[in-house]
Amino acid sequence: MPHVTQMxxxxxxxxxxxEDVNAKKFKLYAQNCSxxxxxxxxxxxxxxxxxxVRTLMGFLVQ
Incomplete structure (x- = not known):
């Protein structure tokens, strides 16, 4: 993994x-939508x- 600063x-x-919260909210809204x-x-x-989320997580494991 390349050097990443703490910031x-x-x-x-x-x-x-x-993004995780956004995904969950959109899913919940969709479930309650008519x-x-x-x-x-x-x-x-x-x-x-x-x-x-998956794309961003990929930056953590490089």
């Missing part, structure tokens, strides 16, 4: 936590946020 590591952890078009959009946003 960069803290920022990365914060971004991961934020409009199928909006539900699909929220599910897509949730999936994108989970993808972002």
């Amino acid at each position: 960069e590591l803290n920022t990365l952890k914060e971004l991961i936590a934020t 409009d199928s078009q909006l539900q699909n959009m929220l599910n897509q946003e949730s999936q994108q946020a989970y993808n972002n």
Whole structure:
């Protein structure tokens, strides 16, 4: 793993936590939504946020 400063590591952890919360919120909103078009959009946003979490986590293991 390339040298990462403590500040960069803290920022990365914060971004991961934020994206994880976003993914969970979008998923919850989708589950409680009655409009199928909006539900699909929220599910897509949730999936994108989970993808972002995986991408950001990848920076921790390089």
